[in-house]
Amino acid sequence: MKHELISNHEWIKLKAKLQFVEEKIIHIMNLDGWTSDKCLYGQVKELLHNRHYIMNGMFRLHITEQEVARFRKVNDQLLKLTRDMFATHRNLMDFLSANFIETIAPSCVVQVESKLDVDEGGEILLFDDDADYGSDFSKMAEAIAWTEDLEIRFCSTYIGEKPESDNLDDGTTWAEECLDIPQFKGFIVCFAVHDLCTHKNYSVPDLLRLKSYRISHTVDTCRTHSV
Numbered sequence: 001m002k003h004e005l006i007s008n009h010e011w012i013k014l015k016a017k018l019q020f021v022e023e024k025i026i027h028i029m030n031l032d033g034w035t036s037d038k039c040l041y042g043q044v045k046e047l048l049h050n051r052h053y054i055m056n057g058m059f060r061l062h063i064t065e066q067e068v069a070r071f072r073k074v075n076d077q078l079l080k081l082t083r084d085m086f087a088t089h090r091n092l093m094d095f096l097s098a099n100f101i102e103t104i105a106p107s108c109v110v111q112v113e114s115k116l117d118v119d120e121g122g123e124i125l126l127f128d129d130d131a132d133y134g135s136d137f138s139k140m141a142e143a144i145a146w147t148e149d150l151e152i153r154f155c156s157t158y159i160g161e162k163p164e165s166d167n168l169d170d171g172t173t174w175a176e177e178c179l180d181i182p183q184f185k186g187f188i189v190c191f192a193v194h195d196l197c198t199h200k201n202y203s204v205p206d207l208l209r210l211k212s213y214r215i216s217h218t219v220d221t222c223r224t225h226s227v
Contacts, residue, residue: 045147082169083169114216120150
């Protein structure tokens, strides 16, 4: 543990709150059918929101050079994945426009959907300082996955339309709210990180421990028939 946190009253108070909240979350998750019980599901969602606030408060007290370096890596990788998704979407549109429509099914309505998601079953990284926070990061990642839409970026285009461009990552940082941290001032925070940490219940420490994401491309064809 960072030495200065051992007797830091704010840290001790936040850690006690965190453990209380997580105990309540885990208790509910151990109940059969909690995801289909509207009341229990709502309680977990609200508890995760409280945990999000607590964890981000702890992160501001705890932040280390290693965590800053990991944040930079995650931010860079998510920006790359976003750009890869849009590039593949455009390439797929070009291919279908040039080949599929003209030679296979000229009367079809064809839609291409592309998504970047958190990998629901992905590994949660273990850090040496996990005990500092006292969070069950793996169990909390499971709880968040049950209660959040894991979609981060999405685009959809019909053949014949101009493919959507990435107009959110334009070189302006998305370092808002919990991401507005002095140690991040030199970074251009991408929208994917912003989405995970401000629109979903992933705290910054949770983000740093997420290891894998998924990019999917779906081609949907529809043809109307008269009888």
